[in-house]
Amino acid sequence: MSEQFQLLSPADGGPVTVENAKGRSSVLLVCEHASRTLPAALGTLGLSTEALDAHIAWDPGALAVARRMASLLDATLIFQNFSRLAYDCNRPPEAADAMPEVSEIFEIPGNRGMSSAERQARVDEIYRPFQQMLAKTIKARTDAGRDTVIVTIHSFTPVYKGVSRRVEVGILHDRDTRLADQMLALAGERQEFVMGRNQPYGPEDGVTHTLKEHGLANGLMNVMIEVRNDLIKDETGQGVMAGFLAGLISESLTVPA
Template sequence: MMKLLTEAEGSPVAVENPEALSPFLLVCEHASRRLPEKMGTLGLSPDALSSHIAWDPGALAVSQLLVKSLDAALIYQRFSRLVYDCNRPPEAEAAMPPVSEVFEIPGNAAISASERQARTDALYVPFRDELADFIAARKASGRLPVLVTMHSFTPVYHGRQRGVEVGILHDTDKRLAASMLAVAERTKRYDVRRNEPYGPADGVTHTLIEHGVKNGLLNVMIEIRNDLIQDEAGQKVMAGYLTGLLGESLQALSL
């Protein structure tokens, strides 16, 4: 079976601040637009490969600011979701999408079973295992993590403008999401909505279910409209907002 990553490319998973003192565990599945060398360009143009179909622009930058402001741990994927979307299980077509929005992805058009397995083994399995092992170690030490997955979304989708600025997403466990929405409603700083622009029906809560719900952990998925975090200034403003939102929401639940 083809070995997807070279030794020079390193691990598909990065971990920052593993000894974090706060319970927050940030996860960024779509942190990078980098393609493994062996995958070439997947038949896509440079413009497509730099667009939101390849990654979540700004999501990692905001996450890294939250690492500092919250003293949080962070686990993220170092390669593009076009090769494997780590927020999808291996059996899902969207794990290796043949089409993303208006873009056909030639390199994903007719993937053999062996290549699907190679991508799964190279990218998804290490990411899943790193996250599971981190959570297991924290639980064993009596420290339950609070799982927060970090994403961004495009302001225009299939030609339609999106008004929502920050999405607070949840699956069956809505404890943290409900607390965050209550805090956001008091401040009214952004247009914050529940399960928008995506929700469980769109298949976007895989990480929340597998690592949050199944472990009984508080969990939430944050979606930020990417025009708000396209530069360092915007990223700092959003990180400041989310630092307060997450901190106040967790405190409210603790009380």
């Protein structure tokens, strides 16, 4: 008999949340790294509280900004309920960093030596439900004759491996540059934040999985937004950034392609 492993219990809750499901905006907001929560079966993965509070476990401030944007835009928001250390829903199962053994300077003891059944449980119980919810939501909107624009929200650290990052907001894209081009052009005129194209990460870093799976595959306009997390560490900063991004997206979508 093959080995089986059950990851989630009823007490853990589900792996994905949908908010404002009836939002009228064409924008569909996605936050893959919204939470630092780990399923109870994984304990702490052998990490300290400090490590589990850090960027390796989640994107601090990203969900708060996404929620404010959802309210401003009247957009549907879909987000992951577990830490990316359990499974990074912006990575396919074959990617090494989908369940990383090392993240930045931290080793992840609980991700070493997993059995095939343990790995598969994380794929089946976290990744696949998240992807299925995105696909189901997009299909329902398409069937109803609605446009969908995929916008994923992330945050990044001001310093990475000892190097300071000047860019404050990154606008990331894969092969479809339409929305990114418009956003960067408008942002350049306003000069409110230091913006960068495909910074501090780009497609070569494997970060555009959601855009490819649900945007490019369906012919939908899409973009990934990265915000430096020192700018969104409190409610004031989160509100300012959400207002800036919501306005930038709205205006960009009114410009003829």
